[in-house]
Amino acid sequence: MRALVTGGAGFLGSHLCDALLGDGYHVIAVDNLLTGRHDNIAHLASDPRFEFLEADVCASFDCGSVDYVYHFASPASPVDYMIHGVETLQVGSIGTFNALECARRHRAKFFLASTSECYGDPAVHPQKETYWGNVNPIGPRSVYDEAKRFSEAATMAYLRYHKVDTHIVRIFNTYGPRMQVNDGRVIPNFMKQALSGEDLTVFGDGKQTRSFCYVADEIDGILRLARSDEHDPTNIGNPVEFTMLECAEKVLEITGSKSKIRFEPLPQDDPKQRRPDITKARKLLGWEPKVDLLTGLRLSLDYFIPAVAKNAAVARAR
Numbered sequence: 329m330r331a332l333v334t335g336g337a338g339f340l341g342s343h344l345c346d347a348l349l350g351d352g353y354h355v356i357a358v359d360n361l362l363t364g365r366h367d368n369i370a371h372l373a374s375d376p377r378f379e380f381l382e383a384d385v386c387a388s389f390d391c392g393s394v395d396y397v398y399h400f401a402s403p404a405s406p407v408d409y410m411i412h413g414v415e416t417l418q419v420g421s422i423g424t425f426n427a428l429e430c431a432r433r434h435r436a437k438f439f440l441a442s443t444s445e446c447y448g449d450p451a452v453h454p455q456k457e458t459y460w461g462n463v464n465p466i467g468p469r470s471v472y473d474e475a476k477r478f479s480e481a482a483t484m485a486y487l488r489y490h491k492v493d494t495h496i497v498r499i500f501n502t503y504g505p506r507m508q509v510n511d512g513r514v515i516p517n518f519m520k521q522a523l524s525g526e527d528l529t530v531f532g533d534g535k536q537t538r539s540f541c542y543v544a545d546e547i548d549g550i551l552r553l554a555r556s557d558e559h560d561p562t563n564i565g566n567p568v569e570f571t572m573l574e575c576a577e578k579v580l581e582i583t584g585s586k587s588k589i590r591f592e593p594l595p596q597d598d599p600k601q602r603r604p605d606i607t608k609a610r611k612l613l614g615w616e617p618k619v620d621l622l623t624g625l626r627l628s629l630d631y632f633i634p635a636v637a638k639n640a641a642v643a644r645a646r
């Protein structure tokens with residue numbers, strides 16, 4: 329069995345490659361390294377069942393016959409997709425069509441990495457898959473939110489019109505080893521600041537909430553969904569909610585840092601609350617996250633300590 333992972337050199341894509349190799353797949357990772365890194369897949373270089381193709385999925389690419397296409401390519405952090413706004417729209421539209429066409433051509437199954445951002449700044453809490461969302465279609469985050477909503481529509485169209493066996497996961501904030509230190513997402517940001525002795529920046533009054541899923545739990549849910557017969561979007565995320573302030577305090581606790589917390593203005597369209605309703609994943613997949621935030625942060629610390637030091641050394645050398 330051969331699986332194609334677009335975005336395979338990214339944070340989630342590289343963990344997915346590991347898991348698929350563990351399941352006995354031959355894995356082809358396609359990535360243009362826009363936000364991903366060779367380091368994330370360096371440990372796979374000597375595995376004869378792993379291939380890496382440096383290519384843009386918005387251009388035509390050929391990786392031979394495959395049985396499963398996992399489409400994970402897309403900038404994912406607000407810092408990345410605001411810098412690469414046009415590329416984000418392109419990979420969510422042209423890139424998604426190319427990945428879907430690849431699945432159709434090879435009669436392969438297709439799996440889309442979608443996002444909780446489809447719910448926008450939700451008026452319903454927690455978010456069930458049946459909620460259609462509250463998205464600003466022209467705001468600064470729209471390049472990502474609308475690209476993903478379009479990707480979902482395209483995926484459903486290939487299911488309806490071309491009978492491709494498709495699956496869609498709505499991923500909620502996921503964290504763990506291999507995240508970029510500078511990608512601006514909450515956990516890497518707090519880790520970098522705490523480990524460098526800088527103030528931890530909390531936006532607004534810090535009472536806005538997020539729920540954080542450890543990467544091993546997320547990948548477990550993704551693989552269960554990929555093996556299921558479910559075609560409609562399914563939330564996979566950790567439903568335990570924390571305020572930004574609580575999260576900052578937990579990072580200070582596990583790092584033992586003496587850094588202080590500094591408050592800054594809330595960015596435009598920043599969601600105030602985000603928590604998945606995972607009733608569907610529980611019933612359908614028997615899936616439940618197992619790693620609590622404190623444990624996940626401890627598991628991530630071994631990665632972040634050298635990653636933050638390397639990042640600082642690179643910054644000094646510039």
Ligand SMILES: NC(=O)c1ccc[n+]([C@@H]2O[C@H](COP(=O)([O-])OP(=O)(O)OC[C@H]3O[C@@H](n4cnc5c(N)ncnc54)[C@H](O)[C@@H]3O)[C@@H](O)[C@H]2O)c1
Binds near residue numbers: 359423
């Ligand atoms: N990590 C999360 O919390 C989260 C939450 C919701 C959704 N997601 C989705 O999961 C997927 C992976 O996210 P991530 O956190 O690993 O981000 P990431 O930035 O680490 O990985 C994305 C990868 O896609 C690659 N890429 C981007 N455009 C490409 C293109 N045109 N052609 C080929 N490769 C391209 C990047 O180089 C990178 O390696 C994304 O689709 C993202 O939207 C992630």
